[in-house]
Amino acid sequence: MFGRLVQAAGRGDAVARHELFSVRGHSVAWAFPLLLLVGITVADVTTGAFQIISWTVLVPGVAAAMCGVWSTAVLAVLALVVYVFADTVWQHREETGLPGLVLVVLGGFIAVLAAAVRVGGEQRMLHMRDIADTTRRTVLRQHPAGWGGLDHAAAYLSSDTEARVGGDFYDIQPGPHGTRVLLGDVQGKGLGAVEAAAALLGTFREAAYHESDLATVAERLETRMRRHRELTARLGRSDGDRFATAVLVGFRPDLPDAVDVVDFGHEPPVAAGPGGVRTLPVVGGLPLGMSDLVPGQAVTVCRPALAADETLLLVTDGVTECRDSEGCFYRHADDITRAIAADPSDTAPARLVALVREGTLRHCRGRLSDDTTVFAVRRRGRPGGG
Known part of the structure; x- marks a missing residue:
């Protein structure tokens, strides 16, 4: 409240x-x-x-x-x-x-x-x-409970009072090769950023379903971002140099205690469980749309452990770059650690998202400097589920 x-x-x-x-x-x-x-x-x-x-x-x-x-x-x-x-x-x-x-x-x-x-x-x-709001609901589709075998929750806050839309995006796509999760942030704001986010989400929904290899899904996303940049540049638009940071996560049914992660220059995922809060050890790569800076670089797929009772938390830089009146950054991991120590049930996705959302707003006193997305997922039916 x-x-x-x-x-x-x-x-x-x-x-x-x-x-x-x-x-x-x-x-x-x-x-x-x-x-x-x-x-x-x-x-x-x-x-x-x-x-x-x-x-x-x-x-x-x-x-x-x-x-x-x-x-x-x-x-x-x-x-x-x-x-x-x-x-x-x-x-x-x-x-x-x-x-x-x-x-x-x-x-x-x-x-x-x-x-x-x-x-x-x-x-x-x-x-x-x-x-x-209609545009945002079209781009960021709603997911039914348990979609893709995951408990999930999300919160989106726009820094633009009138437009209420920006370049943050997220989605869950189940398929024959497991469930894939994507969260990202397109550079810039406005309808151009929304258009780029929609292009990436469209590619993700198809590739995440059909491709068996997560690295191939990542390559498809990179190709889509570069094609979108080329299109906007040829149209003479000033936003033809956009890029996007993102995190791509794969939940495989044959890996119940680990996840596959590809990091495109984004804030690494955080795992929150009754035992505490930790940042997943992943290798950061280049943002989407910038592979031409290092031609031929292969996609790095990391496979960190994710315990049965841990929830995966993904946020955009609206959280990590949130500042208070004195210019201090918001350390959401500290808030989560204190909350879980007091009540382990706060690891549930909905409660975890609410905790970070309210903490971000409280830290900056409601004056968001960037679009903010908080997204949490965990395997359905795991210990501590709720």
């Missing part, structure tokens, strides 16, 4: 703000400006020292920042009525006169216009977000 509130405050998300001012699905944003109007009225009636009633001009201004157009208009009219009553009915002090009345009327009119502009902007932003 803390992470969601911090993220909402940091991004200024319209939906999150509406949720904060809602009770059982109904907006109560009007309550604060109404209470302000009541407070001004009571202060004016009880003191009479100076013309506090003129402060009613603040009421529609506050309403414009948090209420809808009609609510703002109603509060503006209500503030005007209270002001007129103070001058013509209560008369416990000298009348404020025409200048004060014009101020309240003009303030209410401007507040209604400001509310209309704000609401229109929020609606456009929400429309863009819906389009972006």
Whole structure:
């Protein structure tokens, strides 16, 4: 909960703000400006020292920042009525006169216009977000529980408030040669990065199913990234030099206590179990799309052990490069170690992902500098499953 509130405050998300001012699905944003109007009225009636009633001009201004157009208009009219009553009915002090009345009327009119502009902007932003969410769901498909014989969980956070999409990607592909897992991060942001991620995922889903050798799957991904770069370059686009870091993992049915891993210049996977947290010993290679820097270099497939009760955690640099206000990096492995020591059930993929997600948001106070993906998988039915 803390992470969601911090993220909402940091991004200024319209939906999150509406949720904060809602009770059982109904907006109560009007309550604060109404209470302000009541407070001004009571202060004016009880003191009479100076013309506090003129402060009613603040009421529609506050309403414009948090209420809808009609609510703002109603509060503006209500503030005007209270002001007129103070001058013509209560008369416990000298009348404020025409200048004060014009101020309240003009303030209410401007507040209604400001509310209309704000609401229109929020609606456009929400429309863009819906389009972006649809794009993201198309690229990052959902997986049913136990897909590919794996328990899994994922969290994706975009650093772009309006677009909500970036170059992070992940997928699980079961097949006759075992289940393959891919997580990666395309360099750059925007639709160009999404397009490159979609191209890589399309190739992964086919190659991971059909190819028996994980090294061949890796080679197919490298070829696809280079073809995509060539296409964008020939189209004259400025993003023709994109590359992607990634981790490709193979779960083979004949290797129940190990995994095959190909690292394309990405943060190595972390194994989390009741015994602690460790980084898998893998050899890092070049990012996808950069094999031309070292022609003829063979793909290195590592085979580290993965205990029966360990969960594999994969993250993008939105986690590893997350900084606090003092510039210190977030050490997610330390958080995981402490949490598992207190409760070994935190190794479950869903709980592990939630732990890292909330820790990342808390560390940077919701101000994400890059798209962030947290992805955890483990063999289904292993000890400690849940």
